[in-house]
Amino acid sequence: DQQVKQNSPSLSVQEGRISILNCDYTNSMFDYFLWYKKYPAEGPTFLISISSIKDKNEDGRFTVFLNKSAKHLSLHIVPSQPGDSAVYFCAASGGNNNDMRFGAGTRLTVKP
């Protein structure tokens, strides 16, 4: 069962504009959410996280928003840069699980 879903496999944005990547989850026990960024031939790297006690976390150009009632989170990148082009994975953990559930990823392309 896919507990974390990223329904957009790809997203293309013009440099300087905002990129919005979306993620939905089904398990209400999840209480910690992360975004990872992955370049080709490299492992994912941690980008930003948010706990369920917050609804927003900001780090420079990256902001993650959490809507617990909708079981939805999003990653905003503004302004987008060509170097942001990568696959972005949403992940969630919590409850009694020690493992982390990942979405299928969204490939972001930022065009110069």
Next chain:
Amino acid sequence: GAGVSQSPSNKVTEKGKDVELRCDPISGHTALYWYRQSLGQGLEFLIYFQGNSAPDKSGLPSDRFSAERTGGSVSTLTIQRTQQEDSAVYLCASSQTPGTGYEQYFGPGTRLTVT
């Protein structure tokens, strides 16, 4: 400092053969995870080690898959009698502590191709 390393980076094997994939976690990290990413899919949890506790094997897809972690450090994922559907990138990650509020550090992965 050194990150998570994995070997080999690429492995091509014939159907029915056994393969071993290795992971060297970051020194001092007590938690170690194995994931795999099949083409077009997300990261699929396989197995989790925490210190000397019994591993959480709930994600292993079949009894052909096994993993061990020696001395609380290096881990080996073994796939016996490989099948074509085992073809994927196998990723290892480690973290300082398990549970919420942590981040995992990933290795570069091993791309396994079963012909």
